[in-house]
Amino acid sequence: MISCNNKFCSQSQHCASPSSNCRYRIEYLSNGTSSTGVLVEDVLHLSTDDAQQKDVPARIAFGCGKEQTGIFLDGAAPNGLLGLGMDNVSIPSILAGQGLALNSFSMCFGLDGIGRIRFGDNGSQGLAETPFNRHSHSYPTYNITITQIAIGKSVTDLEFYAIFDSGTSFTYLNDPAYTQITESFNSLLKNSRRPNDSDIPFEYCYDISPNITVNLTMKGGKQYSLLDPLVTVSTSSDESTWFYCLGLVKSGDVNIIGQNFMTGYRVIFDREKMVLGWKESNCYKDEETVTLPISPSKSPAISMSPTASPTNFNPEATAGSGDTSRIPASNYSPKLKNSFASAITVVLFVLFALV
Numbered sequence: 001m002i003s004c005n006n007k008f009c010s011q012s013q014h015c016a017s018p019s020s021n022c023r024y025r026i027e028y029l030s031n032g033t034s035s036t037g038v039l040v041e042d043v044l045h046l047s048t049d050d051a052q053q054k055d056v057p058a059r060i061a062f063g064c065g066k067e068q069t070g071i072f073l074d075g076a077a078p079n080g081l082l083g084l085g086m087d088n089v090s091i092p093s094i095l096a097g098q099g100l101a102l103n104s105f106s107m108c109f110g111l112d113g114i115g116r117i118r119f120g121d122n123g124s125q126g127l128a129e130t131p132f133n134r135h136s137h138s139y140p141t142y143n144i145t146i147t148q149i150a151i152g153k154s155v156t157d158l159e160f161y162a163i164f165d166s167g168t169s170f171t172y173l174n175d176p177a178y179t180q181i182t183e184s185f186n187s188l189l190k191n192s193r194r195p196n197d198s199d200i201p202f203e204y205c206y207d208i209s210p211n212i213t214v215n216l217t218m219k220g221g222k223q224y225s226l227l228d229p230l231v232t233v234s235t236s237s238d239e240s241t242w243f244y245c246l247g248l249v250k251s252g253d254v255n256i257i258g259q260n261f262m263t264g265y266r267v268i269f270d271r272e273k274m275v276l277g278w279k280e281s282n283c284y285k286d287e288e289t290v291t292l293p294i295s296p297s298k299s300p301a302i303s304m305s306p307t308a309s310p311t312n313f314n315p316e317a318t319a320g321s322g323d324t325s326r327i328p329a330s331n332y333s334p335k336l337k338n339s340f341a342s343a344i345t346v347v348l349f350v351l352f353a354l355v
Contacts, residue, residue, distance in 0.1 A: 002039040008061035008248060010089070024063045024089075033070025040064045044091070046100075049118060060094050081167060085267070086140035087249075089179035093269060095119050104273075107166050109259065111228060112285035116266075123268045130218035133161060134274065140270055141165070144276050151184035155267065162255035163268065164276055170231075172202065172251035179212065185246055186216040188212050194243060198244060201234055201266040202245035209244045227264030255279040279353060 002008050002022045002157040004015035009022035022039045039061045046056040062083070084105065088097075096103035101120030108116040123129075133143040142164040149156050160177050173181065182204050186193055191210075194205040214226040232248040247260040268277035 001127060002061055004039050006039075006041070006061075008041065016032050026089075029069070031253075033072060035063060035068050035072065037064045037066040044306065046119065049121075054290040056100060058095055058098060058100050060091060061089070066134040083165070086142070086271065092119060092269075092274075096271075099154060102272060104268065104270040107262070107269045108281050108338060109263045110168075110281070111264050112282070114283045116283050120287055121268060122270050122272065124279065126269065127279050128222035128224070129270075129273075129275045129277045130220050130222060132274045142276060146177070146216050147180075147219055147220035148178055148218070149184075150213070150215040151181060152188050152212055153355070154184050156180055156184070160255060162257050162310050164257045164262075164269075166259050166267075168258035169260065170249050172249050172254070172256040172263045173253040174253065174255060177255065178248065178250045181248060185210070185212055185214065190350065197235065200245065200249065201249045202231065203250070204248070205233065205243055206242045207243050210246075227280070228262055229261065263315045266315045309337060 003018065004011075004022050005019045006022060007017035009015075011023060015022065023037070024039055025034060025036045027034045041059060041061050044058045044060045046058060048054045048056060048266060063082075084092060085105075087093065092101075092105045095101045102122050104122040105117065105119045106121035106123075108118075130144050133145060143161055144164060145159060146162055147157065147159045158177060158180055162173070186204055189206060189210055192206050194207060194209065196203055198203070214229050217226055218223045218224070229247055231245045233243055233245055234242045240288075248313065264280055266281035266283070268275075268279075268292045270277060292300055
């Protein structure tokens with residue numbers, strides 16, 4: 001347990017004594033969702049990505065949840081969340097504060113379900129970038145601006161904000177962006193849409209696999225092409241009943257680019273330059289990764305990956321990537337095949353390997 005006089009305890013003013021257990025409370029953007037408990041200190045075992053492959057032990061704090069509210073009570077994130085957000089309590093912030101890595105990290109989501117996370121990775125040549133919106137919300141998130149939507153050959157200028165959050169399974173958009181994308185997508189399929197099914201969250205589903213391009217233009221002019229916008233779903237154990245849905249859910253509040261729209265990319269969350277970067281990747285050949293020099297007061301310019309020996313962990317609750325934490329795929333009764341279900345496995349594998 002972490003005591004109130006520990007450097008990781010930011011709520012020491014609320015402690016009964018310096019030796020008391022340090023408590024935490026994290027509130028999420030999902031309505032009424034929070035986690036409360038005590039902080040615990042442990043060692044995160046990393047290794048450098050250079051030719052020397054040095055072991056890098058890092059002392060971190062994580063939250064051992066005692067009381068959860070909101071969607072956590074419905075089964076969301078039952079094994080915990082890895083803290084990758086912008087706040088100082090996140091893993092990247094702790095590593096940067098200790099001089100172990102640049103204040104940047106990347107997550108790669110392969111089309112085959114293979115994934116990778118690198119702390120200290122701030123990109124490589126050929127990386128597309130768009131700036132984060134600073135002070136766009138009272139809660140710090142990886143918020144970017146989308147300026148244009150292209151469905152097939154149909155292009156619409158439409159500016160809106162969206163949060164990039166790997167901790168959210170699907171992509172959530174509100175109107176007018178949701179209607180613009182779904183209706184334009186559907187108009188190209190000549191009335192082949194399936195009837196709505198209340199058991200699944202997606203409105204636009206088809207018996208055939210649509211071959212339609214979906215491109216988003218980010219602030220600054222760079223395009224972000226959706227490489228795998230479909231979710232393969234079945235409502236029974238019979239695989240002949242598989243059908244295909246546009247992996248987009250209508251939001252009642254914030255816009256979130258979820259994990260399913262990051263498939264096929266190495267996504268860079270550069271917290272020093274305050275930009276989001278992306279580059280197509282199969283997550284195997286990332287040796288082109290380069291890092292910028294940092295000051296002598298920090299560590300050598302390296303990126304780090306988790307080693308195969310995780311630390312002991314009581315997996316209850318730490319902050320999510322963008323701290324929005326929507327309901328994951330496993331909470332829906334239909335089965336999700338390959339392209340989406342394997343991506344979920346990637347994130348869970350990374351989670352258990354890191355915490």
